Amino acid sequence: MFGFTHTDYLAMLLSVRVAVVATLLSLPFGFAVAYLMTYRKFRGKVILDVIVNLPLTLPPVVIGYLLLLLLGQQGFIGKMVLQPLGIKLIFTWKAAVVATAVVGFPLMVRSIRTGMETIDVRLIQASRTLGAGWFDTIATVIAPLAMRGIIAGSVLMFARGLGEFGATIIVAGNIPGVTQTIPLAIYDYVNTPRGDAMALSLCVVSISISVAMLIFHEWLGRRMARSD
Amino acid sequence: MDLRVSVQKRFGTFTIDTNFNVEGERIGLFGPSGSGKSTLVGLIAGLYHPDSGAVFLDDAEIFNSEKRVNVPVEHRRIGMVFQRPHLFPHLSVRGNLLYGYRRCEHKDRKIKLDSLVEVLQIGHLLHRGVRNLSGGEKQRVAIGRAVLSNPRLLVMDEPLSALDDSLKFQIIPFLKGACETFNIPYLFISHSLTEMRIMTDKVLRVVEGRVASQMSLEQLARAYMGESKAGYINLLKLRSLDRLGNLYVYDWGGQRLFISGGSDLPEAFFELPSTDIILFKRHPEAISARNLLQCRVTDIFETGHRLGVELECSGQRLVAEVVRQAVEELGITKENEVYAAIKATAFRRLG
Numbered sequence: 001m002f003g004f005t006h007t008d009y010l011a012m013l014l015s016v017r018v019a020v021v022a023t024l025l026s027l028p029f030g031f032a033v034a035y036l037m038t039y040r041k042f043r044g045k046v047i048l049d050v051i052v053n054l055p056l057t058l059p060p061v062v063i064g065y066l067l068l069l070l071l072g073q074q075g076f077i078g079k080m081v082l083q084p085l086g087i088k089l090i091f092t093w094k095a096a097v098v099a100t101a102v103v104g105f106p107l108m109v110r111s112i113r114t115g116m117e118t119i120d121v122r123l124i125q126a127s128r129t130l131g132a133g134w135f136d137t138i139a140t141v142i143a144p145l146a147m148r149g150i151i152a153g154s155v156l157m158f159a160r161g162l163g164e165f166g167a168t169i170i171v172a173g174n175i176p177g178v179t180q181t182i183p184l185a186i187y188d189y190v191n192t193p194r195g196d197a198m199a200l201s202l203c204v205v206s207i208s209i210s211v212a213m214l215i216f217h218e219w220l221g222r223r224m225a226r227s228d
Numbered sequence: 229m230d231l232r233v234s235v236q237k238r239f240g241t242f243t244i245d246t247n248f249n250v251e252g253e254r255i256g257l258f259g260p261s262g263s264g265k266s267t268l269v270g271l272i273a274g275l276y277h278p279d280s281g282a283v284f285l286d287d288a289e290i291f292n293s294e295k296r297v298n299v300p301v302e303h304r305r306i307g308m309v310f311q312r313p314h315l316f317p318h319l320s321v322r323g324n325l326l327y328g329y330r331r332c333e334h335k336d337r338k339i340k341l342d343s344l345v346e347v348l349q350i351g352h353l354l355h356r357g358v359r360n361l362s363g364g365e366k367q368r369v370a371i372g373r374a375v376l377s378n379p380r381l382l383v384m385d386e387p388l389s390a391l392d393d394s395l396k397f398q399i400i401p402f403l404k405g406a407c408e409t410f411n412i413p414y415l416f417i418s419h420s421l422t423e424m425r426i427m428t429d430k431v432l433r434v435v436e437g438r439v440a441s442q443m444s445l446e447q448l449a450r451a452y453m454g455e456s457k458a459g460y461i462n463l464l465k466l467r468s469l470d471r472l473g474n475l476y477v478y479d480w481g482g483q484r485l486f487i488s489g490g491s492d493l494p495e496a497f498f499e500l501p502s503t504d505i506i507l508f509k510r511h512p513e514a515i516s517a518r519n520l521l522q523c524r525v526t527d528i529f530e531t532g533h534r535l536g537v538e539l540e541c542s543g544q545r546l547v548a549e550v551v552r553q554a555v556e557e558l559g560i561t562k563e564n565e566v567y568a569a570i571k572a573t574a575f576r577r578l579g
Binding site: 128 | 273274275300301302303304305306307308310312314316317318327328331332373374377
């Protein structure tokens with residue numbers, strides 16, 4: 001067990017990197033969508049809700065395929081936005097980030113929304129009558145009070161990102177050292193004769209990262225509860 | 229303060245549709261729960277937007293649907309104190325107090341933290357978190373936070389109704405004191421007649437989403453005396469003089485009142501129901517009631533089933549209530565001299 005090759009280490013690093021970047025990238029959007037869904041009334045709210053939550057119920061492979069159609073060279077975004085800017089996304093680690101972000105997004109939005117929904121609306125009204133504008137209220141009342149939800153959502157999304165497989169393999173492929181993350185590497189080992197031991201070793205790594213993440217989350221939660 | 233409001237707003241089946249002008253510094257909004265008092269002040273403060281209408285505060289037009297004027301809440305400078313304190317849980321007492329102050333323009337910062345802390349006596353709380361404060365302390369901080377935002381109008385939405393009686397009357401002096409010291413006009417919402425009479429000078433009666441009438445406190449008290457078993461509630465602010473065994477002696481405009489439920493505080497508010505006052509045409513020689521006051525009848529008025537008798541006793545006012553037959557038999561008319569007997573136990577101390 002454990003005799004990891006260079007590409008295995010790269011897969012571990014890439015897994016963490018993809019999950020971290022996807023989480024950080026999604027955070028402002030997740031916050032914005034959660035805010036809209038919690039506090040604003042607008043036409044098409046139900047449609048936005050469905051679109052945001054769709055990745056939760058769709059098979060990741062379907063999401064990956066749709067992303068491929070959208071972001072590929074012939075796709076709408078690929079052709080209209082990415083190509084003129086000279087960005088190549090498909091079959092790079094950045095595509096894995098996009099896939100992870102899309103798949104984990106509903107989890108993040110749900111957690112932040114739950115956090116926001118527990119905030120007493122009177123606190124927001126108090127802040128407004130005390131002279132704070134909307135952005136000010138968001139920054140000084142809503143965000144700090146929704147912090148637990150924000151952290152929970154980030155941890156959840158990061159953890160989900162570590163396990164992303166279906167969408168990633170379609171948009172980013174499974175190129176060792178380039179786009180291969182832990183789950184893809186495990187998949188490769190399982191399909192290789194006598195690869196079981198290595199597959200298991202990578203499973204242990206995967207479990208370790210997840211456990212560390214959950215412990216971190218628990219610790220942060222307790223620390224916040226203490227400071228209340 | 230001069231407030232002119234003409235607004236319409238539909239909330240499902242409930243409608244606010246009102247038109248009133250009011251001038252004064254201490255205005256009450258009185259009405260039963262569900263009459264739309266809170267919603268009405270929410271429309272004035274800008275928490276909700278009227279479907280149509282206009283709102284003027286002093287000379288400023290803060291809402292006008294026709295001219296599409298809608299000053300945002302944060303620029304209206306209408307402070308609010310709610311039923312519960314609603315302090316920001318992630319900020320210290322000091323952070324809460326300064327929240328509005330920091331967002332107030334420099335030219336409007338007339339009330340400073342130090343003077344406010346002195347008036348509300350919350351200096352020892354400044355660096356504490358807000359979760360461990362007592363109910364009364366929290367509400368004092370909430371009042372301070374609103375006052376320190378230097379509002380041009382303070383709206384108090386049932387700020388006392390979540391507090392128990394003794395706490396309520398501990399908070400009232402702070403509430404009045406802060407507003408009077410810093411000259412802040414206020415709208416005070418309540419469904420308690422007693423609170424209204426202590427806190428305000430003039431009352432808007434709210435019925436089913438509209439201001440039905442403007443009343444003086446006396447008109448309000450008389451209007452509601454027929455509905456209450458206790459009749460008219462006389463409110464007496466008394467100065468403590470002495471204690472004789474179980475009885476407390478208070479000064480009331482130069483007269484001594486003997487009260488059994490007093491306290492050792494130098495000043496206290498008492499309620500005296502009009503139905504607990506017995507009138508005598510002549511001085512009764514022997515009587516068990518501890519208080520016998522010589523009074524002059526200044527007015528007799530209808531209260532529904534009985535008659536209200538307004539009395540003047542050495543410069544003080546008192547309203548008694550008797551049945552019509554008693555008035556006829558005793559021959560009580562205006563300018564008559566009568567004696568009012570009140571038991572020492574008839575006074576109820578507030579707070």
